Amino acid sequence: MAITVKNRRVGIAPRKVRQVCDLVRNKKASEAIKILRFCEKKEIALMLTKLINSGLAIAADSDKYDIDNLVLTQIFADEGPTLKRVQPRAQGRAFRVRKRSSHVTLELKEA
Incomplete structure (x- = not known):
């Protein structure tokens, strides 16, 4: 049985x-x-670290899992809702800015 955590x-x-x-x-937790x-993309790395720690906390509470042997079998990011904004440009024009979001599942x- 697997532990699934979503953000x-x-x-x-x-x-x-x-x-x-x-x-x-496919790495150990x-x-x-x-x-x-040590990842360069700090904001994403921090979010994923919190997600992994959340999964480990769930495993520690259930007493069914050996925390040292847990492996990230699946981790993926799906597309979430997109916020559409307008960026004013020269001569009265407007460009659309798409602020994308994601749903992360772990x-x-x-093992």
Whole structure:
């Protein structure tokens, strides 16, 4: 049985989140946290670290899992709602700015 943790409506584009998710996929939870600690994309790394820690807390409460052997089997970022804004430009024009968001899902299983 797996532990599934979700973080919805994260204010970061899913394309950027997927780059960091690819670094920690199929790694042990402790190793993934070490990788994220030194990742250059700090905001995304912090969000993913909190998500992993949340999954580990759920595992610790249930007493069914060995925390040392938990592996991130699935981690992916789906597209969330897009906020559409207007950026004023020269000569009365307006450009559309799309502020994208993402839904991040993480699954922990015992190895």
